[in-house]
Amino acid sequence: MEAQNNPGAPAYQRIASTYRGKIASGELRPGDQLPTESAIADQFGVARQTVRTGLSLLVTEGLIVARRPRGHFVREREHMLYRPQERSRPRPATPEVDRFSQQISAEGRVPSQRIEVSLVQATPDLAERLRVETGATIVARRRVRSINGEPTNINDSHFPLDIVKDSEIMSPAYVPRGTDQVLADLGHRQDRAIDEIFVRMPTPEEIHRLGLGLGTPVAVHYDTGYTADGTPVRCTVNVLPGDRHKIVFERSWHDD
Amino acid sequence: MEAQNNPGAPAYQRIASTYRGKIASGELRPGDQLPTESAIADQFGVARQTVRTGLSLLVTEGLIVARRPRGHFVREREHMLYRPQERSRPRPATPEVDRFSQQISAEGRVPSQRIEVSLVQATPDLAERLRVETGATIVARRRVRSINGEPTNINDSHFPLDIVKDSEIMSPAYVPRGTDQVLADLGHRQDRAIDEIFVRMPTPEEIHRLGLGLGTPVAVHYDTGYTADGTPVRCTVNVLPGDRHKIVFERSWHDD
DNA sequence: CAGGACACATTGTCTAGTCAATACATCAGG
DNA sequence: CCTGATGTATTGACTAGACAATGTGTCCTG
Known part of the structure; x- marks a missing residue:
């Protein structure tokens, strides 16, 4: 379901959607590192600030955490x-x-x-x-x-x-x-x-x-x-x- | 407690803190409108984008909602x-x-x-x-x-x-x-x-x-x-x- | 070898703008 | 009076930079 990233939506949402999908599908596993903001910006052809807006969505959703100055990582949970x-x-x-x-x-x-x-x-x-x-x-x-x-x-x-x-x-x-x-x-x-x-x-x-x-x-x-x-x-x-x-x-x- | 806004913290956090306080104290009540982003920017002497970062904190905390193009409003809750x-x-x-x-x-x-x-x-x-x-x-x-x-x-x-x-x-x-x-x-x-x-x-x-x-x-x-x-x-x-x-x-x- | 100084990569904060989208108000025309 | 077009204020999205903060690692020095 909703396999493609998110055509038509704002770029920052497409970026969030892309990585949300990679986490949900298991392509990115807890503890894994995401590409750097600059790398993502290059890949999507947007400014770094736009990438930050997208990643901040995932942060507030609790999916990833930022560890300065290492990068963003998929969060690990326990209940x-x-x-x-x-x-x-x-x-x-x-x-x-x-x-x-x-x-x-x-x-x-x-x-x-x-x-x-x-x-x-x-x-x-x-x-x-x-x-x-x-x-x-x-x-x-x-x-x-x-x-x-x-x-x-x-x-x-x-x-x-x-x-x-x-x-x-x-x-x-x-x-x-x-x-x-x-x-x-x-x-x-x-x-x-x-x-x-x-x-x-x-x-x-x-x-x-x-x-x-x-x-x-x-x-x-x-x-x-x-x-x-x-x-x-x-x-x-x-x-x-x-x-x-x-x-x-x-x-x-x-x-x- | 912690009456003052938040000296030393980044501007966007001070802004969030200021309005969080006004909401908690009842100075701003559910349904009330906040000043416009530009007005807040002028008041704090920062760029509008910085205000947006601060207000977005309050949005993700569920304290305010944005109603484009009316402005930001204190959220009304019902349980x-x-x-x-x-x-x-x-x-x-x-x-x-x-x-x-x-x-x-x-x-x-x-x-x-x-x-x-x-x-x-x-x-x-x-x-x-x-x-x-x-x-x-x-x-x-x-x-x-x-x-x-x-x-x-x-x-x-x-x-x-x-x-x-x-x-x-x-x-x-x-x-x-x-x-x-x-x-x-x-x-x-x-x-x-x-x-x-x-x-x-x-x-x-x-x-x-x-x-x-x-x-x-x-x-x-x-x-x-x-x-x-x-x-x-x-x-x-x-x-x-x-x-x-x-x-x-x-x-x-x-x-x- | 130990310890400190420094460089580096990365995220954090912020600016000063542009253009788009949208709900509402106003006003002209029927 | 109603209706539709037009304006306007406000938030939404985005850019291309700048500089700060901070772990990590490297390398020099003793």
Whole structure:
């Protein structure tokens, strides 16, 4: 399908189309180098700037990366599993899920994290989910999780101030039994959670915190936990780089 | 934080940063028009091309759109709810979910869809999920769903050929009782499903089918249904434009 | 042989223009 | 009043340069 480059389209699109095709067809494989901008310009008979416009399309699509002053290279990807249900249902995974989780435990991955606790003012999105007023003081427990030293996701949990003050949650240290258990011990056992997933391009701050390249979208996962009486007690914001994660849920038609 | 534009950075980044800030702060609101490229160029004392480079950043971030020859405008967003669980659990939504679903039924939205059924060869990703061999013939039931005439998502269901041949699923018409019920009537009642969500930039084909703008990432949702004995009988691929959807799951700690 | 200075290739940033395409407004003619 | 032609402002596409920034490798020096 659409074998030819793209007759009639602007030159920069033809150039992008050409190399997109070579990558899709496998003629150019991950890690391979593209010709230099000048070489492409000569080949297509256009100015170098036009080539740059075309290649920048592929960069924002996440297909290639520029490594100055080496050249442009086809990007290499890997997917990491992200399974929100694991934290709420510590049941044994069904065989079906196991088929998809094999990759995660392969290779000796070394997880680490940096924790930072602070009091912040609720932004409108958090205020709505925690049912407090915008600007109210809440507790933010921010983490950047890394695997093998590479930051892989942002995990910011937020709690209403009145229910967690003076608890271990306020301490910027790892809590072995888990913050959900701490909440439960404080009388706020979570019973239900709602997951909301948005997809968008990252903000400059996220690009910086996660070391993202251009052309990498992120999934933003709001995980709001409720007690049995329907009160929200926790709102966790996960930011997952799109090129490093796969989000997996499991559903059952009949209670399990 | 980082109040000033961005001293020291390249001019095109300062320009992007300036308008990104104005949008974030609310000084520029959705639908508002930015100054013309020439005006910005004059203001910053740079060439128009430099302004274009800067604004193109904001376009790929999905913050602004260009409407030739009117100018650049701050993008207006609306989020449509996407709730994979609805199809498997027709129970009444809990009050917590209702808080988030209010927007969907507001406004008289007119849904429509175009259905197309064909026999295709299984691509590697589908073959793995349906446990058939790559290249095996399977049934593809492709839909583009539209709301108010605007295509909003791609919904391609795939079935192993042997279990659906000669059934209504092969007909390119709407099946009122739903394809899941058809499968159940054929003796393949689904019992479990696995949801996998990937985030990436769209392919040119998806851009065309969904009428996407630049800077719009997509969420790709693989929904694989299994019968009680663990046999996959359906694999649905949903492609959701990131700027139009919010994906919502609900979880319960204790069976409901 | 080790280390530093330098050259080189390549991408990054930017200029000052030209011409094309397009949606909208204006205005003349019926 | 409506209709169609014409103008106009704006973005889109592109050129032919210039100079900066930066890894990599080479080569000279001690």
